[in-house]
Amino acid sequence: MNDTTVIGPVGQAEDVHAYVAGVRAWLADLPADEVEDLTAGMEADLGERAAESGGTLGALLGDPEVYAAELRSAAGLPPRSAPVVADAAAREPWTDQVQRAAHELLARYPWLRELRPTWWLARGAVLGWVLASVLGTGRTLLLPVLGAGLSLWLGLVLRRRERLGHPAGLALAVANVLAAVLLLPMVATYTVGSSASFDEAAFAPPGYPAQVVANGQRVTNLYAYDAAGNRIDGVRVFDQQGRALFVGLDPLMDGSHPELPVRPESGEPDVAADVFPLTWPGHDAWQDSGSGWTPPLTLTTLTRYASASPSPSATPTPTSTPSPSPSARP
Amino acid sequence: MEGTQLVKGVLDLAVLAVVAREDGYGYDVVRRLRAAGLDEVGDASVYGTLRRLYSAGALTSYVVPSDEGPHRKYYGINAQGRHLLATEGKTWTAFAATMDGLLDEAGVRS
Numbered sequence: 001m002n003d004t005t006v007i008g009p010v011g012q013a014e015d016v017h018a019y020v021a022g023v024r025a026w027l028a029d030l031p032a033d034e035v036e037d038l039t040a041g042m043e044a045d046l047g048e049r050a051a052e053s054g055g056t057l058g059a060l061l062g063d064p065e066v067y068a069a070e071l072r073s074a075a076g077l078p079p080r081s082a083p084v085v086a087d088a089a090a091r092e093p094w095t096d097q098v099q100r101a102a103h104e105l106l107a108r109y110p111w112l113r114e115l116r117p118t119w120w121l122a123r124g125a126v127l128g129w130v131l132a133s134v135l136g137t138g139r140t141l142l143l144p145v146l147g148a149g150l151s152l153w154l155g156l157v158l159r160r161r162e163r164l165g166h167p168a169g170l171a172l173a174v175a176n177v178l179a180a181v182l183l184l185p186m187v188a189t190y191t192v193g194s195s196a197s198f199d200e201a202a203f204a205p206p207g208y209p210a211q212v213v214a215n216g217q218r219v220t221n222l223y224a225y226d227a228a229g230n231r232i233d234g235v236r237v238f239d240q241q242g243r244a245l246f247v248g249l250d251p252l253m254d255g256s257h258p259e260l261p262v263r264p265e266s267g268e269p270d271v272a273a274d275v276f277p278l279t280w281p282g283h284d285a286w287q288d289s290g291s292g293w294t295p296p297l298t299l300t301t302l303t304r305y306a307s308a309s310p311s312p313s314a315t316p317t318p319t320s321t322p323s324p325s326p327s328a329r330p
Numbered sequence: 331m332e333g334t335q336l337v338k339g340v341l342d343l344a345v346l347a348v349v350a351r352e353d354g355y356g357y358d359v360v361r362r363l364r365a366a367g368l369d370e371v372g373d374a375s376v377y378g379t380l381r382r383l384y385s386a387g388a389l390t391s392y393v394v395p396s397d398e399g400p401h402r403k404y405y406g407i408n409a410q411g412r413h414l415l416a417t418e419g420k421t422w423t424a425f426a427a428t429m430d431g432l433l434d435e436a437g438v439r440s
Contacts, residue, residue: 037381038377038378040393040403041355041356041400041401041402042356042377043399044355044396044399044400044401044403045355045356045357045377045402046357047399047400061373067374070374070375070378071374071375071381073375074372074376074378074381074382075377075381075382075385076382076385077378167386228417297339297342297418300387300410300414301410
């Protein structure tokens with residue numbers, strides 16, 4: 001055999017090669033190893049496809065652009081960040097925006113990397129503080145200190161891995177954003193002393209309810225999954241002071257939801273804004289979020305949590321997994 | 331309702347089921363899904379799904395070198411994938427039974 005790939009006529013091999021190159025070009029904004037993973041074996045597969053059907057791959061599968069978009073969507077990757085960044089950013093899930101922004105920032109200012117352990121400590125302290133507040137244990141030092149230690153350890157462990165899988169990465173992104181948002185309130189609480197007087201005075205004007213914001217962008221919906229990876233409906237979320245989180249409903253009024261029930265007296269949507277995911281009769285709460293992201297049917301089971309705590313869901317999920325897990329516990 | 335929409339919802343399960351029988355490379359999985367009757371399934375959707383299931387830890391993957399052409403990338407199922415397949419499969423079976431019952435009552439059972 002010589003060094004060239006001969007699958008059917010030479011013209012076909014060239015077509016396959018060009019097609020794969022085209023697809024790669026539409027994936028070029030992803031990390032290199034991601035592109036490598038996605039396209040490994042693609043040439044062989046598409047070569048076989050072309051040889052079987054004859055004709056060009058463009059005619060069989062559509063343009064490389066369309067193919068790459070379908071590939072990304074099915075793989076749970078963000079849509080391509082096109083040259084028109086603003087437009088792409090609007091369609092990109094916010095967690096990906098956060099991660100991408102973080103990567104870009106680190107690439108531009110490498111010294112930030114050295115500050116990361118500090119952030120890990122702060123992050124853990126904030127989340128420990130949140131937990132302490134939720135549990136009503138007051139301004140205890142124990143949980144923040146424990147949280148800081150745990151977070152530092154987690155950061156050191158994860159540092160070796162370039163990119164996390166989707167569920168873990170998402171959880172981490174949520175934790176990071178939450179910690180970043182709540183860092184200031186925590187510092188203020190510890191320094192000023194009275195959390196109540198601080199919150200109303202320094203943040204939202206009284207009477208004007210603050211909404212959930214992530215990365216400077218309004219959060220318009222939330223999708224929750226339990227430890228078994230199943231979707232949870234009817235979720236209510238509270239912050240550290242027991243205030244229910246809710247979202248603004250005005251984005252729903254853009255005319256894309258003709259079935260949306262409306263309060264006759266105010267003209268506002270008749271939808272509970274603090275129960276997630278948002279839902280109303282005739283609307284599938286788990287369909288495409290309108291931002292180009294469809295919540296997956298399930299996530300992978302968080303084995304550590306699933307086995308530790310009884311599942312609150314009503315459906316009887318198998319509690320023990322008899323299959324031997326390959327992950328050896330350290 | 332569009333067939334493609336239906337397939338989208340259960341593609342994870344379908345891909346897991348196919349790979350559980352025997353390891354396969356991307357196009358092989360596509361072909362087996364189509365042979366099973368899922369004509370609507372898109373090539374790229376299957377590749378993307380394989381990749382996502384792999385990232386989620388439900389599949390293993392290995393590259394098989396070929397001396398006459400480009401390498402092939404095979405996917406196989408692991409314990410976590412089998413567990414996912416079993417639980418998702420149960421969900422699907424229950425759902426399908428519910429739909430059957432509804433359609434029976436409406437007298438449109440095929």
